[in-house]
Amino acid sequence: MTESSTESFAVLGLFPSADALMEAIPKVRASSLGRLEAYTPYPVHGVDQALGQRRSPLGGMVFIMGVLGAVAALLFQWWVSAVDYPLVTGGKAPSSWQAFVPIMFEVMVLFATFTAGLGMLLLLNRLPFFGHPVLGSKAIRGITRDRFALAVEAEGEFDPAAARAALEAAGALEIEILPAHPREPAFTAEYIQRSAAGIFVACVVSGLLMYSMVKLMPALPPMSHMLEQPRLDPQKPSAFFKDGHGMQLPVAGTVARGFLPSGLAAPEDGARLVNPLPMTSAVLARGRTEYQIRCTVCHGALGDGVSTLTAAYGAKPANLLAPAVRADPDGVIYGTIVLGKNAMPSYAADLPEDARWAVVHYVRALQRAQNAKDEDLK
Amino acid sequence: MNPDSASLPLPEVLRAPSLTVGQVTPGSLDDQVLRFPALAPPRKWYVALAFTLTIMSIGLVLIGYTFYEGIGVWGNNSPVFWAFGIVNFVFWVGIGHAGTLISAILFLFRKRWRNAIARFAEAMTIFAVMCAGIFPLIHVGRPWLAFWLFPYPNQRGVWPNFRSPLVWDVFAVSTYFSVSLMFWYLGLLPDLASLRDRTDSKIRKPIYTILSLGWRGAADHWRHFEKAYLLLAGLATGLVLSVHSVVSFDFATSIVPGWHMTIFPPYFVVGAIFAGFAMVLMVLIVVRETMDLKNLITDFHLEVMNKVILGMSCLMGYSYAVEAFTAWYSMNTFIQHTFLNYVTGPYGWAGWLTMSCNVLLPQLLWFRKCRRSYPWMILVAMAVTVGMWFERFVIIVISLYNDYLPSAWHAYKPTMVDYGILLGSFGIFFTLVLLFARVLPVIATTEMKADLPGAQPRHGARHD
Numbered sequence: 001m002t003e004s005s006t007e008s009f010a011v012l013g014l015f016p017s018a019d020a021l022m023e024a025i026p027k028v029r030a031s032s033l034g035r036l037e038a039y040t041p042y043p044v045h046g047v048d049q050a051l052g053q054r055r056s057p058l059g060g061m062v063f064i065m066g067v068l069g070a071v072a073a074l075l076f077q078w079w080v081s082a083v084d085y086p087l088v089t090g091g092k093a094p095s096s097w098q099a100f101v102p103i104m105f106e107v108m109v110l111f112a113t114f115t116a117g118l119g120m121l122l123l124l125n126r127l128p129f130f131g132h133p134v135l136g137s138k139a140i141r142g143i144t145r146d147r148f149a150l151a152v153e154a155e156g157e158f159d160p161a162a163a164r165a166a167l168e169a170a171g172a173l174e175i176e177i178l179p180a181h182p183r184e185p186a187f188t189a190e191y192i193q194r195s196a197a198g199i200f201v202a203c204v205v206s207g208l209l210m211y212s213m214v215k216l217m218p219a220l221p222p223m224s225h226m227l228e229q230p231r232l233d234p235q236k237p238s239a240f241f242k243d244g245h246g247m248q249l250p251v252a253g254t255v256a257r258g259f260l261p262s263g264l265a266a267p268e269d270g271a272r273l274v275n276p277l278p279m280t281s282a283v284l285a286r287g288r289t290e291y292q293i294r295c296t297v298c299h300g301a302l303g304d305g306v307s308t309l310t311a312a313y314g315a316k317p318a319n320l321l322a323p324a325v326r327a328d329p330d331g332v333i334y335g336t337i338v339l340g341k342n343a344m345p346s347y348a349a350d351l352p353e354d355a356r357w358a359v360v361h362y363v364r365a366l367q368r369a370q371n372a373k374d375e376d377l378k
Numbered sequence: 379m380n381p382d383s384a385s386l387p388l389p390e391v392l393r394a395p396s397l398t399v400g401q402v403t404p405g406s407l408d409d410q411v412l413r414f415p416a417l418a419p420p421r422k423w424y425v426a427l428a429f430t431l432t433i434m435s436i437g438l439v440l441i442g443y444t445f446y447e448g449i450g451v452w453g454n455n456s457p458v459f460w461a462f463g464i465v466n467f468v469f470w471v472g473i474g475h476a477g478t479l480i481s482a483i484l485f486l487f488r489k490r491w492r493n494a495i496a497r498f499a500e501a502m503t504i505f506a507v508m509c510a511g512i513f514p515l516i517h518v519g520r521p522w523l524a525f526w527l528f529p530y531p532n533q534r535g536v537w538p539n540f541r542s543p544l545v546w547d548v549f550a551v552s553t554y555f556s557v558s559l560m561f562w563y564l565g566l567l568p569d570l571a572s573l574r575d576r577t578d579s580k581i582r583k584p585i586y587t588i589l590s591l592g593w594r595g596a597a598d599h600w601r602h603f604e605k606a607y608l609l610l611a612g613l614a615t616g617l618v619l620s621v622h623s624v625v626s627f628d629f630a631t632s633i634v635p636g637w638h639m640t641i642f643p644p645y646f647v648v649g650a651i652f653a654g655f656a657m658v659l660m661v662l663i664v665v666r667e668t669m670d671l672k673n674l675i676t677d678f679h680l681e682v683m684n685k686v687i688l689g690m691s692c693l694m695g696y697s698y699a700v701e702a703f704t705a706w707y708s709m710n711t712f713i714q715h716t717f718l719n720y721v722t723g724p725y726g727w728a729g730w731l732t733m734s735c736n737v738l739l740p741q742l743l744w745f746r747k748c749r750r751s752y753p754w755m756i757l758v759a760m761a762v763t764v765g766m767w768f769e770r771f772v773i774i775v776i777s778l779y780n781d782y783l784p785s786a787w788h789a790y791k792p793t794m795v796d797y798g799i800l801l802g803s804f805g806i807f808f809t810l811v812l813l814f815a816r817v818l819p820v821i822a823t824t825e826m827k828a829d830l831p832g833a834q835p836r837h838g839a840r841h842d
Contacts, residue, residue: 021835038597040597043600044600048598048601056601056605077540087539090541099540099541106624109613110556113553113560116610125598125599132594
């Protein structure tokens with residue numbers, strides 16, 4: 001603010017009220033000495049029109065960004081929920097847009113808010129800016145309090161004396177000439193040295209902090225009680241039982257469900273037993289499943305004793321379609337499953353009670369299929 | 379006072395009430411409101427701060443204890459898995475809503491009386507949402523993994539379930555906090571510039587300089603600023619209605635009897651505004667008395683706020699009635715059982731406490747005397763705060779402890795840790811309120827200046 005400075009940024013006149021300012025603007029504007037700008041403690045209605053400033057474009061910006069936010073949120077949620085990680089929730093379709101509406105709304109508001117706030121500050125108002133000449137003026141104390149300033153800012157050929165006269169004529173109480181902001185080179189050697197030093201210190205501090213965190217944190221495991229809880233692990237010792245085993249054998253004489261001992265000494269003893277299951281399609285389906293798992297490998301898919309094993313196996317599995325087997329009562333086949341025969345082991349441990357009877361039904365069906373009579377076609 | 383009123387003689391009842399008492403000029407407003415940051419706080423402020431800090435540290439220690447030991451130290455257990463953690467969350471988010479209502483909705487409705495109380499209410503919104511945010515964070519059990527709530531690409535290849543209201547909640551509350559902060563900061567910006575230009579302090583001047591971003595009050599800036607403020611008010615209006623609606627979806631989209639109701643979103647929003655106004659009223663009474671701001675926050679302001687509380691109270695009564703009606707009309711045994719449980723059974727007292735505090739007691743505010751007398755309005759405001767906390771307790775705990783499966787029924791009993799963390803959240807809130815009252819302008823001076831009599835040009839191009 002030296003009087004000797006030849007370059008001046010603006011001439012600033014202070015007015016005591018909004019009315020005085022509004023009356024002064026047209027008068028000073030008429031003399032067209034430079035760009036006019038008003039500085040006021042609060043928004044004064046009509047100043048922007050009086051100065052010939054255009055309406056703020058913020059509304060359009062916010063609208064566009066809001067729509068963009070909503071669309072981005074919809075697309076993102078759709079992509080996550082229907083494409084990248086489809087997760088059925090409540091039987092809804094993966095792309096059920098209704099459930100995405102709340103987050104669409106929130107993201108729209110978020111985008112719009114940041115556009116309105118930061119767009120206004122950073123983009124339209126070019127803030128933060130601490131080097132503006134008005135901030136260094138004597139008048140700023142009044143401007144942010146209760147004074148109204150009108151500035152004629154230098155534009156092309158600028159005559160500060162004429163601007164001062166025009167403001168005086170318009171009724172300004174105090175007039176101040178603001179010197180142009182002296183531009184200094186931004187990247188001086190000192191600036192670069194100090195920045196480099198600052199970055200170096202920041203790196204060292206954060207590195208040490210990270211190092212100490214990494215070294216210290218394993219000593220303080222947060223809330224690991226779920227890992228350390230007392231519990232019985234399979235195949236591990238435990239002090240809870242007398243024998244020191246974590247897993248206990250069942251009590252002697254325990255019978256598993258579906259595995260009641262049959263009491264048969266030989267397969268033929270089963271002749272007195274009657275198949276308790278009805279021959280329904282469900283039972284046959286189960287019988288087929290069990291047969292294909294346990295029996296097909298030796299007796300063949302048709303029950304004809306053609307093994308799917310190689311000749312190296314050597315044994316001769318029984319042909320279940322043979323007249324002798326067809327003549328056997330259900331109980332004998334059942335007894336053979338339970339006890340085994342010749343090279344065939346017992347399947348009592350693999351097939352529960354009802355599965356054995358289902359297999360018997362299925363074997364009967366196989367026998368019938370390979371010995372079909374004419375009246376079966378009727 | 380207003381020069382216009384002389385030329386337009388209106389009958390007394392139709393005249394807009396004066397929003398300030400005595401002679402208030404832009405300069406005197408600054409001197410009155412903006413002097414506090416430069417003053418040394420009185421002894422009673424330190425006493426109050428020591429008290430709130432003590433309560434806050436109790437809460438923080440117990441939160442630390444919860445982190446170390448696990449959620450098992452709380453009373454939550456099957457079937458009441460959501461108890462104090464969610465009750466407190468809903469309570470604090472609700473407290474925040476008054477601030478946004480005052481700053482945004484009343485701004486859109488051009489209610490000029492909001493200017494004097496908007497700043498404080500907005501600050502309380504931010505502090506309340508901060509308190510609210512603590513609870514879901516500590517309720518997840520492993521808060522260091524809380525970032526899993528946000529959708530970010532990760533090596534596990536999983537994403538949050540966007541059909542879950544809990545994920546909506548994460549978005550709603552974090553958006554609400556960001557928007558409230560932005561709204562508050564933008565309003566604060568010109569005031570920070572005023573503070574900057576008032577002080578010569580070597581410490582405060584640089585701080586205010588940076589915070590005010592070099593605001594210089596240019597008309598070129600004001601036109602964008604006013605537009606931004608209006609847009610933010612519009613956005614925040616939609617937001618304030620959406621946030622507590624989304625919070626209510628946490629309940630309403632479930633099938634728990636007593637939660638699965640269509641009345642929930644508006645019911646929650648009304649309750650939030652109700653509780654928030656009560657809290658703002660109580661704090662404002664303390665502020666105007668201790669900071670000598672009775673000429674700016676006048677009896678008229680308190681009376682208007684009491685009227686809002688009364689209106690909200692009636693809406694709360696209506697919501698409770700709709701709940702009862704829904705229970706009866708649904709012909710659903712489970713909902714009827716839950717509703718009966720609200721007023722009978724082991725927690726029946728909580729239901730009656732809720733209804734008497736939220737519906738019956740505020741009816742006192744029909745009387746002008748009660749709307750203008752401190753003892754009555756403080757009584758009502760405290761009752762509303764207690765009642766609204768218990769309302770969330772009733773909704774959450776009573777609905778959960780007896781739901782569909784009688785074999786799963788189990789009573790809920792909070793532990794001392796639960797009570798301590800609730801107390802601690804009040805400590806955090808009031809500590810922040812006390813600090814705010816001393817370092818930043820408690821009244822939006824810029825907005826008040828613009829609405830003082832004679833502030834706007836008589837022959838301006840625009841008039842409101």
